[in-house]
Each structure stands twice: as C-alpha cells, then as structure tokens.
C-alpha cells in the first residue's frame with residue numbers, strides 16, 4: 001500500500017471529493033496561491049482554479065458566515081482555519097448559525113459544511129495559539145466533531161464528512177502533517193462515529209485521540225516491557241462518541257485510562273469518564289484515570305511547555321495507578 | 327496590478343507593487359525640533375532593534391529557541407518615532423511583530439533576548455516568548471497574537487485615560503491583514519462615538535503573510551476612517567522624520583481634543599512573515615527597492631551630511647550596540663529557565679493557586 005503523509009491524505013480526500021462534486025469548494029487564509037500555510041492544499045489552485053480554491057482575508061467571522069450562507073444555498077464549503085485558535089474570532093457563525101439553523105427552521109434548511117484545520121498545541125506557540133478545541137465544539141448540539149490521528153483515518157473520515165450533509169468540525173495537527181501511514185489507492189470511506197482498536201491488549205484500556213494517540217502508543221510500548229499490555233482505542237470521532245467500543249474493551253481489561261489533550265474541566269475525558277462509570281461500573285477493578293493538560297494556559301518556556309504537555313510518562317503513571325503496580 | 331481572472335473571487339496573480347510610499351518630509355531635524363543628540367539617540371535605538379533581530383534570527387536558526395519569530399526589520403523608524411514623540415506614560419499596544427516596540431519601551435536587549443530563549447529573566451518571565459513581549463511599567467501593553475483582537479483593547483486603554491482624565495493617549499499598531507477583521511470596525515465606531523483619545527495605526531507593509539494588500543482588502547485602507555468621520559493620515563514609514571512630523575501633529579490633536587485618529591503607515595518588511603516563510607510571493611526587485619531607502623542607512627548618510635556625527639563616531643555607536651546584543655545573547659544563554667512552579671503562577675492575581683483538579 002502506498003505511504004501518504006497526513007497532510008497529503010487530507011489533500012487527496014478534498015481533491016477526490018471536489019472532482020466528484022462540483023458544489024464542494026475550499027476557502028481559507030493562504031490556501032490558494034501560497035499552497036496552504038502548511039502546504040495541505042498544495043497544487044489545488046492549479047487543478048481547480050480560483051473559483052473553487054479561494055484565498056480569504058483574515059476575516060474568520062466573515063468567511064465562516066459566507067460558508068454558512070453558501071451551504072444553505074446549495075454549496076458544500078470546506079472552510080479552513082489556519083489553526084482552530086483563530087476560529088474563535090468567527091465562532092458565533094459556527095455555534096449559532098451552522099449548528100442551529102437547521103433545527104430552528106424545523107428541518108427546512110440543510111447545512112453541509114466542513115470547518116477544518118490544525119487543532120491543539122504545536123510546540124512553543126504560546127497561550128493563544130495552543131488550544132485543543134474538540135471538547136469545546138463537542139459541547140454544542142448540532143455539530144459533529146472529528147479529530148483524526150493517522151493518514152488512513154484522516155482521508156476516509158474527511159471524505160465521509162464532505163458527503164455527510166451536516167456541519168462538521170474536522171481537526172488536524174501541524175505536528176502530524178508530516179506523519180506517514182498506509183493509505184489504500186482505491187476509494188474508501190470511514191463511517192463517522194466509529195472508533196478503532198489501534199492496539200490490542202488485555203490489561204488496560206487506553207482511550208486516546210488525535211495527537212495523543214501517538215503518545216499513548218509510546219506509553220504502551222514502555223508498559224509492554226513491564227508485562228502490561230494496553231488496548232488502545234482511538235475514537236477518531238469525538239462526537240458522536242463510540243462509547244460501545246470502549247465499554248466492550250473495558251469488559252475485557254477492567255481498567256481504563258483516558259488520554260485527552262484538553263484541559264480537565266468539562267473535557268472529553270470527563271464526559272467519557274462519566275459514561276464509563278454509568279455503563280461499565282460493574283466491570284471496573286479500579287477508578288478510571290485521566291491524563292490531560294493541566295488547568296493552565298500554554299506557557300512559552302521550553303521546560304514549562306514540556307511539563308505542561310501530556311507525555312508518555314504521565315500515561316505510564318496512570319496505568320500503574322489503575323493496575324495497582326505503582 | 328493583479329490580472330482579473332475569470333470567475334475568481336479573490337484577485338489572483340502576482341502583485342508587482344504591494345505598497346506605495348507618500349513623499350518624505352523635506353524638513354530637517356532642527357525644523358522638527360530635534361537636537362543632534364536626539365538624532366543620535368534615535369539612530370542608536372533603530373540600529374539596536376535591527377541588530378537585536380538579526381542576531382535573534384541567527385540564534386533561532388542555530389536552534390537556540392523555538393516557537394514563532396516574526397521580524398520587524400525594515401519597520402524600525404515607526405517604533406522609534408512613536409516612542410520619541412509620545413509621552414513616556416502614553417500607552418502602546420501592538421501585534422506579534424513586537425520586539426521593536428518592546429526595545430524602545432524599556433525592555434533591555436538582555437530581557438528581550440532572554441524572553442526569546444524562554445528564560446526566567448525574560449521581559450515576560452519566559453511565559454510569552456517572541457509574540458508576547460510586555461513592559462507594563464512603561465506602558466507597553468504587549469505583544470498580541472490573534473490578528474486584530476488587540477485593536478479594541480487599544481481603544482480600551484484610551485477609554486481608561488479619558489475616564490481618568492489623565493491627559494494620556496493610547497496608540498495601537500496592527501498589520502494590514504488586521505484591517506480585514508471585524509474587531510477594527512467595532513473599535514473604530516466605539517472610539518469615534520465615545521471620542522476616545524486613541525491613535526490607530528495600520529503598519530501597511532504590503533503583505534499579510536503571503537497575500538499582497540490588494541489581494542486581501544477592498545479599497546484603500548485609510549478610507550476605513552471616512553465611514554466613521556475619523557481623521558486620518560497616510561505616512562511614509564520608511565522615513566524617520568516623516569514619521570516624527572506626522573505623529574507630532576496627530577498626537578497633539580488627539581490629546582488636546584480627545585478624538586481618535588487613523589494612520590496608515592506605508593512600510594515594508596524585509597524578512598519573511600516568520601522564519602518558515604521563503605517569501606516566494608514577491609520579487610527581489612521590490613525588496614531591493616525598499617532596502618535602497620532603508621531608514622537606518624539613510625539616517626547614517628543624513629548624519630554625515632549634516633555633520634551630526636563623523637563616520638568613526640557612527641562606527642563606534644554600532645560597535646557598542648553590537649556588543650550590547652552579544653552580551654544579551656550571553657545573558658540569555660546563561661539565564662535559568664523558569665522554575666517548575668512558575669507554570670502555575672500568574673493565572674490569577676493573589677497567592678492562592680486556583681487550578682482545577684491540580685495534584
């Protein structure tokens with residue numbers, strides 16, 4: 001199977017869907033003539049022309065809203081944020097308009113729109129440029145939220161998202177764009193809302209999405225040396241969340257650690273932790289643990305950043321806590 | 327000029343001239359009320375900003391620090407003129423291209439370089455990095471990373487000054503890209519409605535990242551002021567004396583009459599948007615054209631012509647500045663990283679740590 005980088009997989013998904021469906025177009029800052037701030041849309045202007053690959057000014061509120069209006073009126077916009085940090089400037093368009101107009105109109109209006117771009121911390125970029133938004137967007141009814149961790153998932157899920165016909169938040173990461181993985185040449189789709197077991201194991205269930213999946217994998221390798229076998233579940237979609245897959249795994253392992261790049265209060269881990277205690281209480285041999293960012297904005301200094309960002313060591317510690325091997 | 331591609335939305339194609347400068351003032355420094363010593367100090371300060379950033383770029387390339395690094399090189403006449411004209415307690419706020427304003431507002435080369443290195447001795451204690459230089463004691467309110475978001479904040483600084491009736495004014499700097507944000511319009515309307523003593527300055531350097539001005543904004547930028555009946559000027563930002571001349575008039579008007587003012591300063595950034603930008607969207611000819619009128623080089627020539635300084639005196643100032651910056655690098659390298667408990671400090675005021683689920 002050919003190896004593709006994460007960024008290339010996203011590009012292929014957009015290209016294939018744009019070839020298939022004339023209504024799909026891409027807009028965002030530097031997506032056209034600059035080939036994308038992170039080169040995700042490289043070559044797309046050449047293929048599809050300036051009518052469908054559109055450079056926008058730094059007007060997130062404006063172009064998010066234009067996306068909403070265009071979606072209502074028959075198009076399928078892919079709105080790229082240079083990073084999701086900047087979506088905040090236009091977030092009313094997403095939360096109040098994209099997410100609610102269909103409901104408020106009693107189902108008269110369709111809202112097929114993708115908001116995509118890099119999410120969460122990407123090194124020492126400071127407090128305003130390092131926020132993980134998957135929990136935030138998942139809070140709102142009317143949005144589906146996807147945060148892929150590997151090229152294969154990214155491509156299949158983005159294609160499904162573009163065909164889904166609903167408002168979708170699709171998250172990526174600057175630090176993953178270069179990550180390679182096998183992606184089949186033939187067309188495939190991945191259903192939204194289905195997680196995947198990324199590593200099998202009997203001792204403990206690790207749930208990790210997005211960039212955290214890779215940190216969880218590192219931790220699992222270290223733990224395997226101590227004879228602890230982790231099962232890693234990548235939910236791939238944050239909302240709807242594939243809780244059944246997690247519960248099934250816990251029935252086998254009886255222990256669970258949630259790894260989440262969000263801050264702790266009201267993050268993905270707190271919601272999933274609630275569902276687990278409600279639906280799998282009798283199967284648990286230890287309280288569920290979580291590894292998250294602290295309740296602290298991103299610091300700049302290298303050493304503080306390393307302390308702040310969840311790492312494999314913290315996951316190993318949490319696994320030792322739930323397996324009582326500390 | 328961009329070519330009009332059929333059925334395109336954003337104008338496409340290469341822009342051959344991203345910004346045009348108004349004529350520079352003919353007045354010499356004496357006419358503008360500057361002493362020879364003023365000119366020398368301004369030269370030194372502009373050169374310090376330049377040298378600081380050239381060295382910072384080298385350190386970045388050597389991997390001495392991470393994160394973003396946006397260089398102000400080419401635009402130094404703006405920060406120096408501002409600091410020279412304004413009172414020391416007037417309030418300054420800017421975007422992430424902030425080293426120059428930090429240095430003119432009392433951040434030492436040492437504290438600046440240490441911030442880039444993320445050290446505890448940095449001007450923001452290593453918490454902010456390149457984009458978030460602050461020196462609140464000297465009324466320099468940062469270094470901000472969300473494009474356009476600090477424009478209303480700048481208006482808010484002016485609101486406090488008017489409220490307190492303290493005679494101070496605020497000045498807010500932002501890029502041409504920020505003009506496209508809704509925040510600018512709300513801030514302009516409020517500032518004019520409430521007659522806030524605020525100068526809003528767009529540093530139009532021709533590009534918003536890789537997008538030339540005429541590809542990202544409709545109509546001339548200064549015309550934003552017209553809709554709000556706000557006074558405006560277009561200023562040559564590559565010329566120190568032009569900057570000083572205009573700012574003197576404008577600051578007086580804003581202070582005396584408590585009104586907002588919009589300045590479109592035409593300037594140019596010599597370096598890429600950030601360190602990862604190769605700058606393929608512009609021509610070498612355009613870059614050379616602006617380098618040929620470099621404000622620092624021209625000030626050197628001016629000082630020689632007007633016999634303000636002799637060549638060897640200029641050289642010795644430059645040597646001194648070079649040394650100051652090299653010392654700053656040593657200082658930054660030798661300084662400690664912040665202590666681990668610093669991670670949890672400065673979230674709220676007060677000594678109590680208010681941190682959810684903190685173990």
Ligand SMILES: Cc1ncc(C[n+]2csc(CCOP(=O)(O)OP(=O)(O)O)c2C)c(N)n1
Nearest residue numbers: 086423471472473501502503504533534535
């Ligand atoms: C709201 C928001 N959107 C996007 C970005 C990413 N970004 C950072 S700087 C920049 C270009 C800004 O250009 P300009 O305002 O002209 O300032 P200059 O860099 O030329 O000083 C962009 C798109 C951001 N920081 N904030």
Ligand SMILES: [Mg+2]
Nearest residue numbers: 501502533534
């Ligand atoms: Mg600019």
